[in-house]
Amino acid sequence: MNAAAPLLEVEGLEVEFSTRQGTARVLDGVALSLEPGRTLGIVGESGCGKSMTALSIMRLVPEPPGRIGAGAVRLNGEDLLQASEKRMREVRGKDISMIFQEPMTSLNPVYSIGDQIAETVRLHEGLSRRESLEWAIEMLKAVHIPAAERRVREFPHQMSGGMRQRVMIAMALACRPSVLIADEPTTALDVTVQAQVFDLLKELQEKTGTAIVLISHDMGAIAEMADRVMVMYAGRIVEEAATEEILESPRHPYTRGLIACVPHMEEKPPPERAALTEIPGVVPALTDIGAGCAFAPRCARATDLCRRAAPPSFETGEDRRTACWLYGEAGAA
Amino acid sequence: MTEPRKTAPGSGPGTVRIERPAVEFLRMYARNWAAVAGFLVFSTIVFAALFAPLILAVDPFEMVWMPFTPPGQDGYVFGTDNLGRDMLTAIVYGARATLVVGASAAALTIVIGLTIGSLAGYYRGWVDEVLMRITEFFQVLPPLLLAMVLVALFSPTLPTVAIAIGVVTWTGVARLARAEFMRIRELEFVKAARSIGSRDRRIIWRVILPNALPPLIVNAALTVGIAILFEAALSFLGLSDPNVMSWGKLIGDNRDYLLDAPWTVTIPGVAIFLTVLAVSLIGDGLNDAFNPRLRER
Secondary structure: OOOOOOOEEEEEEEEEEEEOOEEEEEEEEEEEEEOOOOEEEEEOOOOOOHHHHHHHHHOOOOOOOEEEEEEEEEEOOEEOOOOOHHHHHHHEOOOEEEEOOOOOOOOOOOOOHHHHHHHHHHHHHOOOHHHHHHHHHHHHHHOOOOOHHHHOOOOHHHOOHHHHHHHHHHHHHOOOOOEEEEEOOOOOOOHHHHHHHHHHHHHHHHHHOOEEEEEEOOHHHHHHHOOEEEEEEOOEEEEEEEHHHHHHOOOOHHHHHHHHOOOOOOOOOOHHHOOOOOOOOOOOOHHHOOOOOOOHHHOOOOOHHHHHOOOOOEEEEOOEEEOOHHHOOOOOO | OOOOOOOOOOOOHHHOOOOOHHHHHHHHHHOOHHHHHHHHHHHHHHHHHHHHHHHHOOOOOOEOOOOOOOOOHHHOOOOEOOOOEEHHHHHHHHHHHHHHHHHHHHHHHHHHHHHHHHHHHHHOHHHHHHHHHHHHHHHHOOHHHHHHHHHHHOOOOHHHHHHHHHHHHOHHHHHHHHHHHHHHOOOHHHHHHHHOOOOHHHHHHHHHHHHHHHHHHHHHHHHHHHHHHHHHHHHHOOOOOOOOOOHHHHHHHHHHHOOOOOHHHHHHHHHHHHHHHHHHHHHHHHHHHHOHHHHOO
């Protein structure tokens, strides 16, 4: 699998926000690579930089106050950070598209859903109104919306949350993009609908070979969808590995904490899991991260070294990296 | 968002009753009887302004009978004024000038206010700063005085009057449009529009504007009323085209005879009052029809 050329490659991405409290580095050295047809999961608590990574790939970081400081985002070898705004408008929606967290507000209330799906193809393929509406009906069928011919004329307020998220997916996939970024696509939906949306995404991925970047704070969702997982904390990638490996043998203390937080459904939970665990403390303000590891204040195993210097990424297995001093030359757990 | 779905209780999923937005809009408007009355009065005035001059076929400036003939006497429904001109003809011709100036001044107000407000609210930053300082500059000037100066500086013709009124009344629309754009630009569907590759121009006019329209349309109706009052005030002061009959001019010409021939002043006064009231009621009805909270009752 690693022989395949990466479709999307991000390297050393740095994003800063200037606030009244000072400059916050919201992304620090983020790197990822994604092959066609694969799914990459990004997990972490709120404010750890997941969504900012997505917005940076699309180059939709609000500037000012934000600024992409350094790095590269390569799509099929083309660096999107160097591309013109005009070129980016071609890329958005056609090569990379995005679905958002809130299906209730991510559709425009004054246009019919058909018009909104058709909009994407009209912008990028130059189809006529009639052709694009026919295409919209096809897309609605593809996301399994019943009576597509009738519903294409309906407005967002006439649909349920799950239906709207299907419409969003139809909109995002209308031009058959090679990368789909799903930013918490199911967080606002109830559990049964979540499963339907994931099934739909998998089915469409098999059909079209779209690569998916799935952003979520829900380990369960990631376990279901992703091939590889990246764990982010305070704007940095702290651990990266294949999904099974992360779930079975998490290395970074933060990853361990995240996995311990997931409620288990075993019939007789082992005593140490009887109560739900939590990670003490909160994500630090990004303006006052010192020289040390950002997770050190919350980490039970932090040492003086952790508080003094931020750990680099260590190879901790085949195609697996962990940014923690415990796995450095000295530590080897 | 918590819009209840319109499902009749006990009905299956296939029988969701959906009204077309236009039908629903009309139904909500019709529930406000004052707004319906306003609409009827206003359309009567417009109708009279359009067609009555064709039937009357008299020059409103021509002396037709003895001055100060009281209303109803000798077949003059509204009587005659100080120069023996037929008041009915004057009112009907005056309606034309008043409506044309009122409507075009309101249109100009909307165009200027919407352009400035939407750009300021969408781009924020220094664009917002510059445009809002300009808006504040116009806000602190006394509007009637500025309009008088503008008309006095340029020729007193109908277009000048309309432009002058537009120039002094657009600030409210600008602030309203700015507020709406600032609110809507943060909503997720704007981000979604950007993520499919829409450019700023498209996002401003096709994505945000339709969502910002309801309060702006209500405001536009009220602006027509304000523009009509301004026009009346300017013509009353003699700052309007002397060759065009208008209601304000009628009042201005006859103001010295208020006690001897009160109808010469009150009839055009009532005409202005009715028109502005009708327009305001229409604005009120539009507000009800657009307001989704009233809609669900």
